[in-house]
Amino acid sequence: MRWRAGRRRTLAAAIVSVAGGALLALPLASAKAETVQVDLNYNCTGGxxxxxxxxxxxxxxxxxxxxxxxxxxxxWGVAYRDGTRFLSPGLFQPGARVSATGVVDINGPWAGKLDSLGSKDQALLQNGGALALPDLISGAVATTAEGEIEIVPRRLLLDFTPPASEAVVNDDDPAVTYGPNWTDYNDRDGNIGDVHVDVHASQVMGAEAAFKFTGTGVDFISEQSNQAGQVQFLVDGQPGIPATADASKEHDGSPVLVANKGNYTLWGMRGLPYKEHTLTVKKLDTRWAMVDGFKAVTEQLVDPPKQFRAECKPVKKPTAIRVNVGGTASPSISPSDSISGSPSVTPSGSVTPTGTPTPTGTGSHSPSPSTSNTQSQLTTVVVLGTPTPTATTTVTLTATPTVAQVKVTPKGGAQTGEAPVANASGRLLVGSGSVMLLVGVLSGVALLRRRAAHAGDRSETV
Structure with a gap:
């Protein structure tokens, strides 16, 4: 049993020597990004x-x-800190949007501002109801230079954008007011088609009615009739576009043939800034003018209305956050770089190069000492074969933009199709591996002979 154990230890030593001489790799280590979170209190005002x-x-x-x-x-993660809330400025159908913009200053090798953006679509909103905040506000910019930069949090802007909508308002709605000389006619013939079967009407020149609305457009709904006359339109005191309309004429100027046709859009205007407006309707003759209703319009808004913007600022002056921007974490290669031989085995079984350095590769393809490389990789592999091992060395350099990449494969390498070139470094490396293998095998044979002789001595004594 002792002889067998000794034989196993001898063979194991030989195998470790072969394995140690067969592979030597130096992998690159990539840097890991570090993430930090900073909590801040903000106070918002306006809008x-x-x-x-x-x-x-x-x-x-x-x-x-x-x-x-x-x-x-x-x-940016944004949340309400206490019972205060952003409030809806009106009654809105689903589709209103709350958007936020977080701004930071960037100082260092390159400077500027970075906007982080986010938004949240709202459900049905009541006037004065709480608004939902965006879940996350995010923004990114590419780092263009190495060095240390400082991030300083600045203001946070919150905007509210109403959804596109149309709402018809009847002639007797509280948003509609009348001057003297208007009469309210209710329960009209349903065949006329009036909104809610009622109208306000007047035959007095100069009679006025006004409609207050919020939006970007408005329509005037009347009755089309051969007995109607001309009316004038003013938006916020300025002539509308067009400024007048006549319910007794078609859009092409031809006379209207019907007596009464309700729910008829006589005039409309779009492209107003989103805010509260007043449309004034004024009679210009003594023929009939009828107010059947109005339509308030909000078109799809590209930019949020400024009157709803809230501006938020840090309660305390924030501390700058430092960010380190470095180059790729890898060594550069020069002709003086070398590969260590005589590997040893660590307790975990990994191979660690130790000992004296072996000769380095030479030739016209070696990088010059003045070359500055931003990334480099060196891998050396010795492949065991019969009868003679073949060595292949590959050096890959990723240089600065002014230096081209260099790939060196000595002749006689794997799949080159060329005869090996005599090289002292290669012969020395192959010879060292062969000697290691031979020494291990001979040591095992010698040990076997000594143990056999010893066993013979013991049998004679017995």
Whole structure:
């Protein structure tokens, strides 16, 4: 049993020697980005923040260690900090939107501002109802240079955008007011088609009616009739476009043949700024003028109305957040770089190169000492074969933009189709591996002979 155990240890030593001489790899280690979170308190005023203001908790999340060229991504988490809320400025159908813009200053090798954006579509809103906040506000910019930069949180802007909508308002709605000389006619013939089967009418020149609305457009709904006359339109005191209309004429100027046709859109205007407006309708003759209703229109808005914007600022002056932007974390290669031989085995079984350095590769393809490389990789593999091992060395350099990549494969490498070129470094490396293998095998044979002789001595004594 002792002889067998000794034989196993000898063979194991030989196998480790072969394995150690067969593979030596130096992998590159990539840097890991570090993420930090910073909590800040913000106070908001103006717009949908109302007269009492709104308090927010803001959490900034960003990476503090980057490689040049990687994006710097800044995320804002926004939440209500107490019972204060942003409030809806009116009654709105689903589709209104709350959008937020977080702004930070960037100082360092390159400077500027970064806007992080986010939005949240709203459900049905009651006038004065609470608004839902965006879940996350995010923005990114590419890092263009190495160095340390500072991120300073600045203001947070919150905007409210109403949805596109149309709402018909009847002639007796509280939003419609009348001067003297108007009569309210109810329960009209249903065949006429009036809105809610009623109208206000007048034959007095100069009689006026006004409609207050919020939106970007408005329509005047009347009755088309051969007995009607001309009316004038003013929007916020200015002539409308067009300024007048006549319910006794078709749009092409031909006379109307019907006596009464209700729910008829006589005039309309679009493209107004989103806000509260007043449309005034004024009679210009003594023929009939009838008010059947109005339509308030909000078109699809590209930009949020400015009157709803709330501006939020940090309660305390925020501390700058430092971000380190470095180059790729890898060594450069020069002709003096070398590969260590005589590997040893660590307790975990990994191979660690130790000992004296072996000769380095030479030739016209070696990089010059003045070359500055931003990324480099060196891999050496010795392949065991019969009868003679073949060595293949590959050096890959990713240089600065002014230096081309260099790939060196000595002749006689794998799949080159060329005869090997005599090289002292290669012969020395192959010879060292062969000697290691031979020494291991001979040591095992010698040990076997000694143990056999010893066994013979013991049998003679017995």
């Amino acid at each position: 949908v923040a109302g007269p009492s203001g709104v308090n927010l908790k803001v959490t900034l999340t960003l990476q503090t260690a980057l490689t040049a060229g990687q994006p710097l991504d800044i995320k």
